[in-house]
Amino acid sequence: MTVTGKGGVRVIILVEDQLLERFARKALEVLGCRTLRVVLGRPSTGQDSAKQWVDLKYPAEVKTCRQKSHQKGIALLVGTDADQQTVDQRSRTLATALQGAKLQPRGKDEKIVHWIPRWSIETWGLALTGQSADENTRYKNTSKAKGIDWKAAASAFVEDYCKPPADRVTSLPSLVAAYRETDRLT
């Protein structure tokens, strides 16, 4: 399935871990976008270090994305877990990172997309593959999350996204927020 309107968009993916990266790449592929580059290089240890790494890289990637905005269809997708925060709180942290770098806040029409699963991408993986999941439970490194078919999850994400909001299968707030964010890729 290819979603019209997003074909030809070339996306730079900035993510905090490989599961998010794989999900994002597969979902973008189904959406008809092309992954231009994956920016992944988080430290292997240290509490919240992966998140801090995304926050550190985010302003530079936004700046580059804006500089290249004359090239048609360049987009930035940021994938980061909300963990104990809400999606809004995590998004505000990213906004603060822009402010700290003296950059303009993200404009409404900018192709800068935030996918912020709560607690983590495993929550989306379970929900999208028809398993019970809620945003108050941590599924990372659980046996339940180990068997997630990420390709199927990515396809289900796009399938659900393409439906009218009232018909969507999932009601997870972080997924609903991600669907709104995905509109920016058009």
Next chain:
Amino acid sequence: MINHLYIDNFRSFVNFEWKPGSFTLLLGDNGAGKTSVFDLLETLREFITSGTETIVAFPAHSLTAWDLRLEQTFELGIQGNGGQYAYRLVIEHDPERKKNRIKSERLAQDNRALYEYEEGLANLWGDDGPVRATFPFDWSRSAIATIPERQDNTCLTWFRRRMSNLFVFSPDPVRMTSEAPEEAERPDRHLYRLASWLRHLSQERMTLMTELLDSLREPIAGLKKFGLSKSGKTARTLEFDFEFGHGEQKNSGTSFSLPLEKLSEGQRNLAALYTILHAVVEEDNILCIDEPDNYVALREIQPWLIALKDKVEDRRSQCLMISHHPELINYLAADHGEWFYREETGPTRVKRFEWNGEGMVSAAEIIARGWA
């Protein structure tokens, strides 16, 4: 997949134990022993599947230089076929007679013996348990390589087949030739005979050639198709056809052909890397690849790496990779990095590659600064 490796008294390995994952990036300074791991796996493959003689497989100079013992021990753990295989080989050296021989060799699945060799006698167990045969055998090579496949020894022959599905590559595009005098069923380590391997693959796996062409069109600009053209009575030449993007220019055609040797080293290596991706990464196969990034343009490394990693996961294959390239290190090190090291000129050791987030320095930068 290989999930256990023990090496004692071989090159820089003394009492060395390692548990690789399904996708592992071997990191470390030069001389740390990374390539020696691949050399040993390749040697064990030939020893177990082709019956290579001990004097060829484990020559005296393969003994650890500073170790005075004359015994080498190798253990290999492989998970698959519904269980855990354990293979153990002890080689005994006799420096005065410049000879060596098998002291003992053993294969078991889930602690159930399948094969044992000691004191010149081989014992063979069937799938159902009891000893099926006891026979004298040569001290200088493995009888496992000679045992015919039968309905009652599928556990043993599965192991041998799995070992034959272990591929070690160190692609060297400088010496890859265009000529394919015959089909090569098995690729050579450096892929000098890439053309001959592709000649075989083109006969055996037609869809693979289409997949390969699709993959190469993106990184090799203007590539229209490739194939093997007749260049002698039985010989073939691997040629790549290109579209000429400026065909409207005076005195120029619209297309041209180049043999493999006339492509750049980077393009040749890309042809090799994508052939490996499409031909080797399959269920039950083990891929070991040493510095795949040589000669390849920076922007072409990540797409191949991502495709490889996806396929290894999708097909439940196994990939062990050696690289010093920042592109590979930064992409893989956090989740898959294993650091090989030696203290001074001491034995090789391995640990998970870890670095903390302080300063937010990348994995490659940590290695470049000598902080690993």
